[in-house]
Amino acid sequence: MPTKLRAAITGVHGWVPETKLTNSDLEKIVDTNDEWIVSRTGIKDRRILRTPNWATSDMCAEAVKGLLEKTGVKPGEIDMIIVATVTGDMVFPDTANTVCDKIGAKNAFGYDINAACSGFLFALATGAQFVQNETYKKVIVVGADMMSSIIDYQDRNTCIIFGDGAGAVLLEAKKDGTGIIDFVLRGDGSGRELLNMKAGGSLHPATAETVANREHYAWQDGKRVYVQAVKGMTSACEEVIRRNKMTIEDVQWVVPHQANMRIITSVAEHLHFPMEKVMLNIEKYGNTTAATLPLCLWEYEKKLSKGDNIILTAFGGGFTWGALYLKWAY
Ligand code: COA
Secondary structure, X not given: OOOOOEEEXXXXXXXXXXXXXXXXXXXXXXXXXXXXXXXXXXXXXXXXXXXXXXXXXXXXXXXXXXXXXXXXXXXXXXXXXXXXXXXXXXXXOOHHHHXXXXXXXXXXXXXEEOOHHHHXXXXXXXXXXXXXXXXXXXXXXXXXXXXXXXXXXXXXOXXXXXXXXXXXXXXXXXXXXXXXEEEEEEEOHHHHXXXXXXXXXXOOOOOHHHHHOOXXXXXXXXXXXXXXXXXXHHHHHHHHHHHOOOOHHHOOEEEEOOOOHHHXXXXXXXXXXXXXXXXXXXXXXXXXXXXXXXXXXXXXXXXXXXXXXXXXXXXXXXXXXXXXXXXXXX
16 A cells, blocks of 8 residues: 655754863853752753854754765755754854855755744754655755853853754655654744843844843743743643554654753653653753754664654744654664
8 A cells, every 4th residue: 555755854963062061161150060950950061162153054064964974965966954043143144045055055945943942843844844745855954053152151040051063854755654744833922031032133133232231142931931841842742642543652762852851851751751762962962952853863863763653842932842753764
């Protein structure tokens, strides 16, 4: 019986900067300590981009170049690149076009998606449509953020959490039952009050005052975001599992956004899912925003088998959240 054509991840690659920002480094900058950070967040290190004149597009380009090398795809074969990020190189133009230029993807077009920590999930669902509808053959989806460019290293509520990195996947059509099967994407714009960067947009363009008020940095009401993150990721996972007539036992891996180890543990407990099957990189990279999910897939790639049922889930600024169900293709 012919199987439905689906968009499948046929390759994944990641890139993180070499420079580490450890908990002991942070102890010297703000009033915090390793014990507090590890016990409250699970984070030990983060990577920080320090290469002069490098920005988010350069991290994307490194991840994509590695992906092309691995998959044997030439830059000219790429149809489209979507970059999920909240730290694009410039307000405009978008970073995806810059990435196309930097890697020599002459036949590709691209655009950015801003859904904060859910960005990769939203971009993956978007990219999958173009492949599934047979509009394009090779679509690359990148999740990348240079959070160090918008973090206030005087604010201990945020600076301990975030790091920099990029992960990229290649989407191609498959007819063997593997690929992206379903997703639940949600939003609640009232959440903008609790997690945001206030200035630099059309609401509060940059002035000497916005700079003096430190409004060009990411800000959050951590406690309230935490509660919504657990609720949002749990309910989205439950919904996608239920409507695909699965039980949690049918799932081989859960790939959660890496914002706080306690959030991840709590979601796994609510789902009755074993932590050994939850992908983690928070301890060494912190919260890399749109990059957490593809970086997890990249690092766990060798442990995956064709046909594995995988659920990706995220929660982020907006608020935005969701869960995506796929069958691993290789
Ligand atoms: N080091 C030491 N102490 C700190 C600290 C730090 N870095 N940050 C906060 N504290 C203190 C607080 O001042 C507070 O002290 P008090 O009780 O004397 O007032 C105490 O620790 C507890 O603070 P609280 O804010 O309640 O901590 P928390 O357990 O909620 O952890 C976050 C804070 C930010 C780590 C947590 O709320 C979180 O991870 N939230 C969600 C983040 C998130 O997902 N953001 C990205 C979007 S996806």
